[in-house]
Amino acid sequence: MSNGPIIELRHVGKSFGANRVLDGISLTVNPGEIVTLIGPSGSGKTTALRCMNFLEAYDEGEIMIKGQLLGYSGPGREPRNRDSPALIAEVRRPLAMVFQQFNLWxxxxxxxxxxxxxxxxxxxxxxxxxxxxxxxxxxxxxxxxxxxxxxxxxxxxxxxxxxxxxxxxxxELLLLDEPTSALDPERVEEVLDVIKALAVEGMTMVMVTHEMSFAAKIASRVVFMADGRIIESGAPATLFRQPQTERLRSFLAPWFKRPLQLDDTEAPHA
Ligand SMILES: Nc1ncnc2c1ncn2[C@@H]1O[C@H](COP(=O)(O)OP(=O)(O)OP(=O)(O)O)[C@@H](O)[C@H]1O
Ligand SMILES: [Mg+2]
Structure with a gap:
């Protein structure tokens, strides 16, 4: 495994028509890290994840996978030349995605x-x-x-x-988009247990989740998004205990009416 980051997003922007969904996202994920993305509905979490493996084409900034530029033959803003599907597939080879709706045949x-x-x-x-x-x-x-x-x-x-x-x-990097949100409540735990086991084994992950206490337990870093931007990010104990912005405080309020149990917030393989 190389020592550099597995993925690096630099000022990534994405618009659907006039709707600017990602507004300059920068994020680096190193081997062994578990990054959870949280944030309100429509904040761009799924779009960010889909851009990371070019299921969705980003239109500004750069995404580097193990040092290789994903999707385009050069950096910068549009217009720029899109790589061939074969080259894109090659660059994103270290990534695999788990979908909310399973997508099984x-x-x-x-x-x-x-x-x-x-x-x-x-x-x-x-x-x-x-x-x-x-x-x-x-x-x-x-x-x-x-x-x-x-x-x-x-x-x-x-x-x-x-x-x-x-x-x-x-x-080398697993992307998971709300892997438990389509499940009956009594089925959530078995899937979280599988993800926890992967975490213990050192799998690098970026996971969008609404399971706050799970995020608090397994994440090395929690990233809070709103309006297509990263508003705050940090270790779960810090981010959940001491939110720096009103935006994050009000987002967390419904989950943490009582003080969050943060006894075991260490990443399991840290
Ligand atoms: N294919 C698309 N075409 C047009 N607009 C889109 C498309 N996909 C997403 N959007 C818009 O982009 C914005 C961000 O959507 P996204 O799905 O990334 O949010 P999210 O944070 O994952 O939300 P949720 O928590 O509800 O899953 C929304 O305004 C959404 O309507
Ligand atoms: Mg989503």
Whole structure:
């Protein structure tokens, strides 16, 4: 693993038409860090995450993945030349994404779902893909469902498969967009446990979440976004205990009516 940052966003801007959704985001994620993005609905968290692996094209600034510029042949503002899909895929290879709605293919088994990106995207031989997929499913405790169809699984189990699919790619950085928000409350814990286990193993992650106490427990850094900007960021104990802005204080108020339990806010592998 290289010592430099896995990803670095420098003044990243993004507009949808006249709506400036990201307004100069700068963020560096080093190996082993767990960064959680929090903030009100519409603040640009999902867009920031999608720009990080060019599922959404950013239009200002730079995103560097392991020192390589993502998406464009040169820095700066528009107009600039977009790289070929093959080159973009190469630059973002260290990243994998876990989606809020799982995005599993219903006509495929669990194992086939996990294999598909390896076979189709990475051109991996089928037997090698099945081996890697089997290991990833074991990692999330889903080996016994390998031959099931996704619709036979609970939401929590489907999301664990979604995580396995990302892990099978061997990522150095996992991007997770509200991985538990589509789940029934009684299914949230099993998915958080899987993410916690990854954290303990040292997986680098950027996770959008509304699970504040979970963010407080596992994050090395919490980043608070509003209106397309990073308003505050810092260690969870500092950020949650001593918010510096009224914006963050009022955002946190509903969650922390009582003092937050911050006994175990150390990142598990720190
Ligand atoms: N594909 C799109 N086309 C047009 N506008 C979009 C698109 N995606 C997002 N937006 C707008 O960008 C803004 C930020 O959206 P985004 O989904 O990034 O917010 P978010 O912080 O993830 O919110 P939530 O907590 O509700 O998921 C919103 O105003 C949204 O309507
Ligand atoms: Mg979102």
């Amino acid at each position: 219903p006509h495929m088994t669990v194992l086939e779902n996990v294999c598909a990106p390896l076979i189709l995207g990475k051109k991996m031989p089928r037997h090698e893909a099945r081996r890697k997929a089997g290991l990833a499913l074991a990692q999330v405790g889903m080996s016994d469902k390998a031959e099931s169809r996704p619709q036979r699984l609970s939401g929590g189990q489907q999301q664990r498969v979604g995580i396995a699919r990302a892990l099978a790619l061997g990522p």
